[in-house]
Amino acid sequence: MFEFNALITTLLLPFQFVFMQQAFIVVFILSLPMAILSCYIVLKGWSLMGDAIAHAVLPGVVLAYMLAIPLSIGAFAAGLCCALTTGFIKENSRLREDTIMGIVFSAMFAIGIILFHKAETELHLTHLLLGDILGISLASMIETSLIGLFVLAVMVIRGRDLLLLIFDPQQAQITGISIKFWHYAFQVLLALTIVAALQAVGMILSIALLIAPGACALLVTKRFATMLKISVAVAMSSSVLGVYASFYIDSAPAATIVLFMSFIFILLFIYKTNQQRILLHQRKTAKFSLVDNKVSL
Numbered sequence: 001m002f003e004f005n006a007l008i009t010t011l012l013l014p015f016q017f018v019f020m021q022q023a024f025i026v027v028f029i030l031s032l033p034m035a036i037l038s039c040y041i042v043l044k045g046w047s048l049m050g051d052a053i054a055h056a057v058l059p060g061v062v063l064a065y066m067l068a069i070p071l072s073i074g075a076f077a078a079g080l081c082c083a084l085t086t087g088f089i090k091e092n093s094r095l096r097e098d099t100i101m102g103i104v105f106s107a108m109f110a111i112g113i114i115l116f117h118k119a120e121t122e123l124h125l126t127h128l129l130l131g132d133i134l135g136i137s138l139a140s141m142i143e144t145s146l147i148g149l150f151v152l153a154v155m156v157i158r159g160r161d162l163l164l165l166i167f168d169p170q171q172a173q174i175t176g177i178s179i180k181f182w183h184y185a186f187q188v189l190l191a192l193t194i195v196a197a198l199q200a201v202g203m204i205l206s207i208a209l210l211i212a213p214g215a216c217a218l219l220v221t222k223r224f225a226t227m228l229k230i231s232v233a234v235a236m237s238s239s240v241l242g243v244y245a246s247f248y249i250d251s252a253p254a255a256t257i258v259l260f261m262s263f264i265f266i267l268l269f270i271y272k273t274n275q276q277r278i279l280l281h282q283r284k285t286a287k288f289s290l291v292d293n294k295v296s297l
Contacts, residue, residue: 014247022141023133023253026200027239029145030209033152035235036159037193038214039227040186044166047211048098049083049187052105054194054207056082058112061198066119072143072195079191082108087184131202131254133243147196151189162186163224201254209235212261219268234264 014020041050057075064074082104089100136144155162164172165182173179190210197206217230242257249256 014244019134020243020247022136023200023243024240026133026136026141026144027243027253027257028236029141029148030197030200031235031239032232033148033155034193034197034206034209035213035232036155036228037151037189038210038212038235039217039224039231040155040159040162040166040214041190041210042214042218043224044186046186046190047207048101049086050190050194050210051207052086052101053079053082053187053191054203055105056108056112057191057194057198057203059108059115060112062112062115062119066115070143072147072198075195075198076191078108078112079194080188083184083187083191087187131198131200131205133200133253136200144196144200147192151193151196154189158182201257205254205258208258208261209239212258212265213238216261216265216268219265219272234261238264 015024041047057078060074060076060078060081061071062074063078064071067074086097086100086104089095089104090097093100161172161177161182164175165177165179165186169179193210194203194206197209201209213231213235214227216234217227221227221230238260239257242260243253245251245260246253246256
């Protein structure tokens with residue numbers, strides 16, 4: 001009995017610390033909007049756009065620190081600048097969008113690195129890149145919650161419009177939906193989500209949270225409603241387990257979260273591949289049986 005009580009105490013130990021409680025709350029708040037947005041990003045084929053915006057926020061963060069304004073304002077401005085610049089160049093050139101994004105975000109990230117090393121700041125580059133979920137302040141938690149709730153509300157209210165834009169832009173335009181407006185609005189939502197995740201999981205790992213849940217869901221289903229449920233389940237379970245496991249193995253929580261999601265993706269990929277092989281084998285068997293029956297006749 002004593003050993004059982006000791007085991008329970010050990011398992012519940014992470015929940016006894018305030019910084020761990022805050023970490024669980026933050027990842028739970030972030031998981032829902034990022035998981036839902038992940039489905040749209042994967043279907044739209046905008047994974048590189050998320051990567052571009054995540055890298056492009058660095059100069060905005062450094063400039064915001066130098067101007068003594070909230071870092072989220074600078075990050076959002078830089079992310080929005082990246083998205084608008086990409087759209088402008090695409091409309092006025094023959095280059096593909098992924099090529100433009102690669103050029104724009106690389107340039108902005110390079111500018112951010114130069115500003116970071118030239119300016120005398122107390123910012124830690126590791127925290128900007130990988131996040132500092134265990135040291136997040138109450139003000140940052142509130143800010144993350146408000147941004148996350150706003151993004152979630154927009155996705156719930158106008159999610160059908162965005163889905164129509166992804167699968168049938170012509171029909172969306174006929175029904176009166178502005179393709180150009182929602183094209184940029186989607187990028188704004190993406191920038192806001194990355195800003196919300198900035199303090200917790202950093203610029204680099206936030207993109208994994210925006211891609212992996214939707215990618216996992218798309219492996220096992222083609223129904224969008226089911227895809228949303230699977231994506232949310234993957235994001236929330238990975239986030240909570242990642243933070244929980246990081247306490248015992250003494251690792252970076254954000255990296256551990258991404259590791260769990262990658263592990264789930266690999267398991268689902270193996271499962272889907274095996275299912276396809278079984279289905280292919282059954283079809284071949286049925287075909288051979290049909291041929292044998294014809295021969296017998």
